[in-house]
Amino acid sequence: MKNAIKKATRHVNQNDGLIFEKSSPGKAAWKLPPLDVPEVDTKALLGSSERKDLGHMPEVSEIEIIRHFTRLSTWNYAIDLGMYPLGSCTMKYNPRVNEAVARVEGIANAHPYQPEKISQGALQIIKTLSEILIEITGLDAITLQPAAGAHGELTGLLLIRAYHKSLGKPRKKILIPDSAHGTNPATAAMVGYAVENLKSDSRGMVDVASLAAQMNDEVAALMLTNPNTLGVFEQEIHKIADILHAKGGLLYMDGANMNALVGKVRPGDFGVDLMHLNLHKTFSTPHGGGGPGSGPVAVRKILEPFLPKPVVVTNSDGTLVFDSDRPQSVGRVRAFYGNFGMFVRALAYIQANGPDGLRQTTEDAVLNANYIRKGLEGTYDLPYSTPTMHEVVFSDRLQAKKGVHTMDIAKRLIDYGFHPYTTAFPLIVPGAMMIEPTESESIEEMDLFVDAMKSIAAEVEEDAKTVLDAPHCTRVSRLDETTAARKPILRWKPGA
């Protein structure tokens, strides 16, 4: 069976302990310049507020730090190493020019409170990106302040609440399909809304009849991911929007899956009232092991007065300034202006693509997902045969008969040199295997993936134990998560 693994080979990697285990007094990786002002008596200045001891902070040299983190890095899988088909996460190539321009001196070192007169470059970046994202979404106005997708959702629901309140009735409920990301209901709760589940129909789409039955004047909005988490475009989107709008509700779109739409269709054109984008998904800013992200929220004109403050406006002389005089604003959702460094990267990505590149990117993302669907259909169960956009969801139904589940297959995929797909989500598919290749994969890489998945399916039939015990080729095997949660060890302690 070992010969079946084509993409990966085992190789030596370095062991390393915790940084604290290398520390010893007198080692240092820092050097300060001589003081050009008089030394101070810290005791006299700080009195009882003076700190005497920094506990177990490490003392190590520079080479040890370089080796430590370099070794750690080699224990990670990454997009730079290969396909990373995590559904709903859009793990696409992170262009390096993005990183280069984010580090240009006047951009990297700009203080958020420096005078607007010497911030025109930063303001121009905000304005340019805003205009582009408005064009891409087909909406009318935007805020870049939210720091991530979930933060964008929070901002969006605050806008919805402010809007309904301005009409005299704040409304109580948010409708959320059962296929939605967990952030949707968690966000609704933070904004004081009751969450009402909306079930999917047999095609994996919103059940329009249920929606019509559940819609009333207590429903503030529907939070809809489109394409949804099955990778399915909501074909009756116009009906959905009409049902909501007829009773004064709003249509919020979770833009997590915008990589299926950019340049091909605009949410504002199919009835969406507001949506967030994930610059770290659709617009290539790096995921960095979990963040930072950026979650701009684009809105229709009716919601513009409520946008977080400040907003960038153009003076009569053409200079750009921040406007905080926004009496109907929901307020600030973050100090300063958001994850500005991510705006820089997203804009550089958009410039590298242009309109033709963005369209081709979307087409390739959808083409890749369909290619994988075709390749694995028959080997794995496809619970919904509805057409696939940018991601495809299989289930472990066939393999579960042998006692092998989605997580086991995912772990075995690691041995084959791939990052696993998203497991056990969306919740409406038991044993879900959610695959999003993105546009960044070549035929060769995808053929290797399909081949690996087929090989694992064969293993399940012939030698299920190999799959159940996977991964076999990693530094550590499956970790004891139960003990980790029952008796949490969340920090290093000396002598432990």
Added chain:
Amino acid sequence: MRYLPKSPADREAMLKAIGLRSVDELFAPIPAEYRLNRDLKIPRQMAESEIVDWFRQRSRENGDGYTSFLGAGAYSHYRPVIIDSLISRGEFLTAYTPYQAEISQGTLQAIFEFQTMICELTGMEVANASMYDGSTAAAEAVMMAVRLTGRRSVVVARSLHPEYREVLATYATHQGMPLSLVEFGDDGRVDLKKLENLITPETACVLVQSPNFFGTIEDVDAVAAIAHKHGAMLVVSIAEAVSLGIVEPPRQADIIAMEAQSFGVPLGFGGPYCGVIATREKNVRQMPGRLAGQTVDKQGRRGFVLTLATREQHIRREKATSNICTNQALVALMVNIFMTVYGKVGLRELAKQNLAKTAYAASVFAKHGEILFAGAPRFNEFVVRTGEDPKAINGRLLGHKIVGGLPLAKFYPELGNAALWCCTELTMRSAIDTAAGLIAESERSVRSAKEEVEEMAR
């Protein structure tokens, strides 16, 4: 398009394999009337060299080459070069959240070390893997105190960063969390008598910042004693992390909400930064955000996993402790490397230089302007009141390529012509002297104008 790894022939072959004739068929599920049949109206595709030029141009319009006395929640400290060397490794930069522990041990161990160092520096027992920034961390810490105490109202120091207060107000609006503000006294610190009067049996927590927005170190012991006497929690916000090198951490706090930007994160016009929440072990199940924990694999080898996930949105949905998903992981890695570079001794020496520069600046500024809140200890910021509007003085300083302190009239009108100045280890004595010289000139001209008026009156 140079990021796409396909030739036209590849695309043809793939379509054929799928059994389609054209790409358009892939988009058939989208109703035809909504499909965009034109190019997006955005700038044309640019070469890499053009992109670099465009951003260099923006950089030149953006205060490149100025010396700055701005702090106020965003601090200019030296960033050791190895931070960028290490975080630029693709295995850190282009990895996702470490849900698949076996191929994410690098990120997980780094988070575990980060959590440990934050605990060491703050005096807390557990720290999370990051929040968006200091402002949202403070808001989430307050919500956590509300859950832990079962009480709902919150007393907030007016000496907390004004934008943090705004963010908290936004978060609190729809959660039935009444906020009241406690004033600062003549020493710039929380007025303890007023605090005592504002706390009620419904107070979930008191939120203060130390060093506070004016750079003044709060009497955290006294604030904690009052809060705890009434069964309320104390949440302390720390915006200037470098202070932890020489200022005693607020060990009496129940929750610390931190902004770690000072630890090696570029100013970047306000973000991305790195919020953190740290607390006592007994509070951990109400803590928002990701946590890495130590465990063992099947062979008993040490390893790390994301743990206590039942607090989080992907498991608990509307019952989660927070909606946070994406955090600031790569920025936390910068912070981690910075803390490792300076370590036990360097952080203290670094903080000491900040203290010395600031003490010097305050002493020379005091000759010409009025230093407010001089009665309490401070770290690397101080408030100067001048006869003239600080905006006018700053206007002249710009001519010397110096950005002066932050005028406070917008946030604290009662302080008059006051500005918040910050010095770090990067502030040169020559810049301090130049700024002091311009303040002196301003004071002289204000004085002579005043004398002229008095003379005329005589």
